[in-house]
Amino acid sequence: MSTVVISVYKVANFPDGGGHFWVYMQYAQALRRLGCEVYWLEQLRPLRDPEREPQLLETFLKQMERFGLGGRTLLYRLDRRMGDPGTPEFVGCTRSGAEAMLRRADLMLNFHYAIAPRLLNSVRRTALVDIDPGLLQLWMSRGELAVPPHDCYLTTGETVGMSAARFPDCGLRWIYVGRPVCLEDWPAVYDPRCEAFTTVSSWSGASWLKVTEDGKTVLRENTKRVAFLPFVDLPRHTRQPLELALYLVEHKDAADRARLESHGWRVCDSREVAGTPETYRAYIQRSRGEFSCAKPTCIELQNAWISDRTLCYLASGKPVVVQHTGPSSYLQHGEGMFRFTSLRDAAEALEEINAHYEHHCRAARDIAETHFDSTRVLTTMLNAALGSGTAGRRAASASVP
Numbered sequence: 001m002s003t004v005v006i007s008v009y010k011v012a013n014f015p016d017g018g019g020h021f022w023v024y025m026q027y028a029q030a031l032r033r034l035g036c037e038v039y040w041l042e043q044l045r046p047l048r049d050p051e052r053e054p055q056l057l058e059t060f061l062k063q064m065e066r067f068g069l070g071g072r073t074l075l076y077r078l079d080r081r082m083g084d085p086g087t088p089e090f091v092g093c094t095r096s097g098a099e100a101m102l103r104r105a106d107l108m109l110n111f112h113y114a115i116a117p118r119l120l121n122s123v124r125r126t127a128l129v130d131i132d133p134g135l136l137q138l139w140m141s142r143g144e145l146a147v148p149p150h151d152c153y154l155t156t157g158e159t160v161g162m163s164a165a166r167f168p169d170c171g172l173r174w175i176y177v178g179r180p181v182c183l184e185d186w187p188a189v190y191d192p193r194c195e196a197f198t199t200v201s202s203w204s205g206a207s208w209l210k211v212t213e214d215g216k217t218v219l220r221e222n223t224k225r226v227a228f229l230p231f232v233d234l235p236r237h238t239r240q241p242l243e244l245a246l247y248l249v250e251h252k253d254a255a256d257r258a259r260l261e262s263h264g265w266r267v268c269d270s271r272e273v274a275g276t277p278e279t280y281r282a283y284i285q286r287s288r289g290e291f292s293c294a295k296p297t298c299i300e301l302q303n304a305w306i307s308d309r310t311l312c313y314l315a316s317g318k319p320v321v322v323q324h325t326g327p328s329s330y331l332q333h334g335e336g337m338f339r340f341t342s343l344r345d346a347a348e349a350l351e352e353i354n355a356h357y358e359h360h361c362r363a364a365r366d367i368a369e370t371h372f373d374s375t376r377v378l379t380t381m382l383n384a385a386l387g388s389g390t391a392g393r394r395a396a397s398a399s400v401p
Contacts, residue, residue: 004109006109021063029185031378031382088119103124125152127150133156181312181374182374222295228293229256237347241266315365322338
């Protein structure tokens with residue numbers, strides 16, 4: 001049995017992010033099903049109100065217990081009081097005990113791009129997992145993000161490292177592994193009475209990209225707000241109810257919410273309907289399907305992006321209408337999944353799905369099973385990072401498509 005550490009980013013500090021929790025839990029659960037011993041490693045960020053931390057940690061650790069990771073969660077702070085920002089201070093265990101466990105591990109799958117090198121170097125073999133294809137490479141090439149060396153570089157982006165990519169490869173060999181969804185945790189739920197096409201999303205968070213315009217470096221907003229507003233009229237072109245579960249800032253986003261609702265969108269607070277892993281799953285599985293736009297950089301970089309959230313809809317047997325993010329050898333169009341480039345495309349896709357709803361529900365689940373089954377994806381990752389035959393009892397014998 002291999003011991004694998006997954007180093008994640010900003011989950012415990014985001015208690016209202018049910019979907020964000022699932023991004024990393026898909027990997028953890030797949031590894032467990034492959035027979036690996038799994039540990040969760042995460043840096044805690046300072047809170048504006050430190051008195052909230054005990055309740056936040058209690059809630060988070062109870063979640064980890066429910067998902068089978070009780071006693072296998074290593075939380076740490078970077079102890080800046082000692083003048084060394086790379087010195088970890090572990091919560092609930094000693095540094096020596098935690099680092100002994102890390103030294104025992106066979107592999108770290110690292111999603112925390114700026115992890116402290118001391119922690120990274122404690123594990124005998126490390127693999128960086130790129131879940132921001134295109135953006136990560138831009139950040140690295142521009143010196144905006146200091147990523148320490150890893151033994152292996154894995155990416156969820158189909159075009160990363162390809163000659164036709166619109167972004168650099170940073171001189172690294174990237175291995176495409178795809179995105180996973182745990183089919184066992186996301187069973188198909190067919191109910192033709194489900195009414196609204198939905199999505200769960202951030203809205204106007206602090207997401208910016210440096211670009212050069214007229215010889216000057218400027219910041220361009222890279223948010224779902226910018227992505228959705230060009231399609232604000234969509235509800236007027238379809239009889240299909242459309243609902244957005246958004247992470248809104250009450251005063252900052254009030255005008256945008258009013259604008260969306262005036263154009264026929266239903267808008268709800270993601271913290272209320274999808275704030276925990278369980279309510280997030282329930283919200284998706286009572287939806288008719290997904291309608292969603294992609295952030296502007298996905299369109300500009302043509303990175304063949306698909307979100308982890310969309311995979312949860314597909315696995316649940318919910319057809320998806322998502323924005324086209326570039327040519328792909330595996331992203332489908334026309335059955336279960338429709339990739340639109342215009343408002344008209346989107347409206348026609350919704351009409352087609354509703355005309356043959358059961359067929360497209362089956363096709364959606366088939367896409368998830370064929371391309372995104374987490375055990376297959378994680379087998380590929382482990383074989384790439386460790387070498388075939390060393391990735392655990394089941395992983396070693398699993399067939400990789």
